[in-house]
Amino acid sequence: MTPADLLPQTLPARIARFPFPFPRDEYRYTANVQPAPAFEPTVVGGWGDTVVEVDEHYLAELEERAEILAEDPERSITLPHMKAAAWDAVLYTLQGFADARPDVARLSIDGDRVRWENDLLNTAIEFVVGDESTLPLDPLTWVGTQVQEDICLLDQREGHLWLDAGLVTFAADWSLAFDIGMSFLEFHGPVPRVHEAGVMPAAEQFLMRLTPEQAYRRTNWTLTIDRRMDVSTEKYDVWGKDRRLLTLEEVGERVHLRVEVQHLVRLPVSGAVMFYIRSSMLPMHELLLVPEWAARARAVIEELPEDMADYKGIARYRHLVVQWLDAQLEADDPQSAAEAA
Amino acid sequence: MTAAAVPLTVAVAGIEEPTSDVRTLRLVSATSAPLSPFAPGSNIEVQCGERRNAYSLIGDPRDTSQYAISVLRVADGSGGSRFLHDEVRRGDLLTISPPKSAFAPPAAARHHLLIAAGIGVTPFLSYARAFARTGASYELHYVHRARQDPHAGLLGLPGAAVRRYVGRESLAASLPELLDAAGVGTHLSVCGPPAMIDEVLDLARTRGWPEHRLHSERFVGVEAPAGEPFTARLARSGQTIAIPSGTSLLDAVRGAGVDLPYLCRQGVCGECKVRVLAGTPAHHDLHLTSAQKAAGDLVMACVSRCEGDELELDL
Ligand code: HEM
Ligand code: FES
Numbered sequence: 284m285t286p287a288d289l290l291p292q293t294l295p296a297r298i299a300r301f302p303f304p305f306p307r308d309e310y311r312y313t314a315n316v317q318p319a320p321a322f323e324p325t326v327v328g329g330w331g332d333t334v335v336e337v338d339e340h341y342l343a344e345l346e347e348r349a350e351i352l353a354e355d356p357e358r359s360i361t362l363p364h365m366k367a368a369a370w371d372a373v374l375y376t377l378q379g380f381a382d383a384r385p386d387v388a389r390l391s392i393d394g395d396r397v398r399w400e401n402d403l404l405n406t407a408i409e410f411v412v413g414d415e416s417t418l419p420l421d422p423l424t425w426v427g428t429q430v431q432e433d434i435c436l437l438d439q440r441e442g443h444l445w446l447d448a449g450l451v452t453f454a455a456d457w458s459l460a461f462d463i464g465m466s467f468l469e470f471h472g473p474v475p476r477v478h479e480a481g482v483m484p485a486a487e488q489f490l491m492r493l494t495p496e497q498a499y500r501r502t503n504w505t506l507t508i509d510r511r512m513d514v515s516t517e518k519y520d521v522w523g524k525d526r527r528l529l530t531l532e533e534v535g536e537r538v539h540l541r542v543e544v545q546h547l548v549r550l551p552v553s554g555a556v557m558f559y560i561r562s563s564m565l566p567m568h569e570l571l572l573v574p575e576w577a578a579r580a581r582a583v584i585e586e587l588p589e590d591m592a593d594y595k596g597i598a599r600y601r602h603l604v605v606q607w608l609d610a611q612l613e614a615d616d617p618q619s620a621a622e623a624a
Numbered sequence: 625m626t627a628a629a630v631p632l633t634v635a636v637a638g639i640e641e642p643t644s645d646v647r648t649l650r651l652v653s654a655t656s657a658p659l660s661p662f663a664p665g666s667n668i669e670v671q672c673g674e675r676r677n678a679y680s681l682i683g684d685p686r687d688t689s690q691y692a693i694s695v696l697r698v699a700d701g702s703g704g705s706r707f708l709h710d711e712v713r714r715g716d717l718l719t720i721s722p723p724k725s726a727f728a729p730p731a732a733a734r735h736h737l738l739i740a741a742g743i744g745v746t747p748f749l750s751y752a753r754a755f756a757r758t759g760a761s762y763e764l765h766y767v768h769r770a771r772q773d774p775h776a777g778l779l780g781l782p783g784a785a786v787r788r789y790v791g792r793e794s795l796a797a798s799l800p801e802l803l804d805a806a807g808v809g810t811h812l813s814v815c816g817p818p819a820m821i822d823e824v825l826d827l828a829r830t831r832g833w834p835e836h837r838l839h840s841e842r843f844v845g846v847e848a849p850a851g852e853p854f855t856a857r858l859a860r861s862g863q864t865i866a867i868p869s870g871t872s873l874l875d876a877v878r879g880a881g882v883d884l885p886y887l888c889r890q891g892v893c894g895e896c897k898v899r900v901l902a903g904t905p906a907h908h909d910l911h912l913t914s915a916q917k918a919a920g921d922l923v924m925a926c927v928s929r930c931e932g933d934e935l936e937l938d939l
Pocket of ligand 2: 885886887888889890891892893894895896897909911924925926927
């Protein structure tokens with residue numbers, strides 16, 4: 284029996300529901316959007332049937348977010364004209380949570396009065412939409428105490444989208460405080476290749492036509508050393524050196540495939556575009572439990588053009604990851620093991 | 625660019641007639657599906673017998689217990705307004721589309737200068753209710769004919785700065801001063817008959833207003849056109865497939881058993897690209913560059929169709 288035959292019943296949810304992002308052995312940037320929610324089966328389970336996702340790291344990540352915000356309040360910014368959008372985001376997000384986890388969360392709305400109960404946090408709160416004094420924090424920061432998603436809110440004006448509000452504590456190598464107020468094309472400026480290919484203007488056009496009836500999603504990925512949620516530009520001095528110091532022996536435990544499931548939503552009342560970023564990570568030794576994933580990830584990481592690897596910050600050590608995966612995949616393959624013996 | 629909007633069934637819960645030619649209908653869900661909140665300035669399409677007419681929602685955008693519309697009787701119109709005036713009774717069921725955001729207020733405005741004529745005030749009624757909640761600063765200048773103010777109730781709105789004008793000339797006389805007095809960060813939104821919109825916007829332009837602070841319409845979802853029927857000949861498999869109006873090339877080809885990949889179904893991701901061997905594609909996608917579109921040898925099967933009767937495809 285192969286591990287894949289054995290595992291579906293016994294795999295923990297973090298693997299069974301992992302949004303494995305590679306449909307083929309080669310990865311290039313495209314506007315890879317698709318309607319959401321929609322269940323996407325994988326070889327060991329699947330993901331994507333809900334827009335808000337609650338997992339085993341829920342309490343730990345929310346605690347970490349609170350610490351990050353305490354140290355650096357600029358991880359949550361709502362420009363004044365985005366207040367209505369922030370309230371929209373609160374209501375949409377709580378509804379998304381209640382839909383995903385009716386067993387632990389309940390939302391009831393009566394006019395502007397909202398009652399929210401979340402058993403995971405023992406929260407029961409009543410607030411009035413539009414009245415900030417009825418919440419313990421500003422609306423966007425508060426809703427970030429309830430869900431693991433990072434949230435960006437974009438205003439649409441003058442034929443473009445503008446990143447005018449966000450609650451982002453788990454950024455992968457970017458900074459909300461730096462990007463705030465920029466247009467869609469501006470904050471995507473550092474991304475290689477997509478500008479020549481016209482991918483970004485097309486994606487922006489697509490987003491500007493979103494309507495509230497249909498949400499979309501896409502995935503993005505990178506590698507992260509250790510299960511470090513906050514790999515923001517602000518914290519580069521803390522995590523940047525890991526890339527240089529990593530050794531081959533450490534790859535299995537320390538290198539994680541980090542996948543961002545990003546949802547794109549037209550909020551109904553404010554008309555803002557909401558962008559959720561939900562980051563999940565699997566260490567290489569766990570990825571190996573699904574040999575198909577390990578082999579595919581290995582192929583993608585090896586083939587990735589240098590400019591993209593450089594941009595993703597993995598150019599220095601990706602050869603170690605490939606080398607480690609090769610060794611493990613070979614050892615696990617009964618045929619090659621037999622040949623070796 | 626929406627997934628085909630699912631129509632809703634609503635019941636007429638109340639009818640008011642503020643003037644002899646305006647009717648306000650209150651609509652509640654007639655099914656277990658709740659109504660959704662909407663962007664200020666949204667409209668719904670109402671099935672009026674054979675016809676579908678669009679009306680602005682005038683209630684509170686966050687009130688999901690009911691929708692309200694105001695209908696002006698148009699004597700020589702298409703008949704939709706006559707239907708809603710003469711045939712609809714309390715308790716009747718109507719079929720409507722979900723709200724479509726057609727004219728949402730600019731969030732970045734520091735102050736909203738709203739100018740409306742006649743029934744054109746209706747989108748601003750939901751603005752006013754939304755602004756009351758967010759505390760946004762606004763003023764509404766509303767021109768109507770003598771003795772025909774169907775929305776006198778507006779004056780009671782909290783925080784409202786409403787000025788009424790009787791007759792178009794009285795607004796025209798005040799307009800230059802209004803436009804010149806506006807502070808930095810003021811956005812102008814205009815709703816009314818097309819000639820009146822043009823008149824106001826043109827005057828604003830000549831008085832130095834930049835284009836991005838002028839609004840008369842926003843966020844119109846684009847739906848892939850149903851299009852004319854055509855035929856696709858698949859060169860590799862030798863099949864000939866009829867694509868009826870309203871069916872995409874992607875669905876028709878997949879329905880015939882060809883495993884053409886797709887992802888977005890919106891013409892943006894690039895997955896469903898097919899090589900064209902003969903015939904001229906009608907492009908509706910965002911993916912191909914204009915040079916590629918002009919070359920005509922590629923087609924995005926999810927949204928694009930055929931200029932003419934037949935496409936021959938490399939499938
Ligand atoms: C509207 C919501 C979106 C926001 C707020 C957003 C934000 C960002 C940010 C902040 C970055 C990092 C840029 C940097 O290096 O400083 C990024 C990367 C990127 N974004 Fe977006 N994005 C959005 C939607 C999209 C969409 C619809 C696409 C589809 C084409 C896209 C494609 C990309 C790609 C390809 C990268 C590079 C990712 C990597 O290799 O790590 N983004 N985005
Ligand atoms: S399915 Fe995405 S472009 Fe056609």
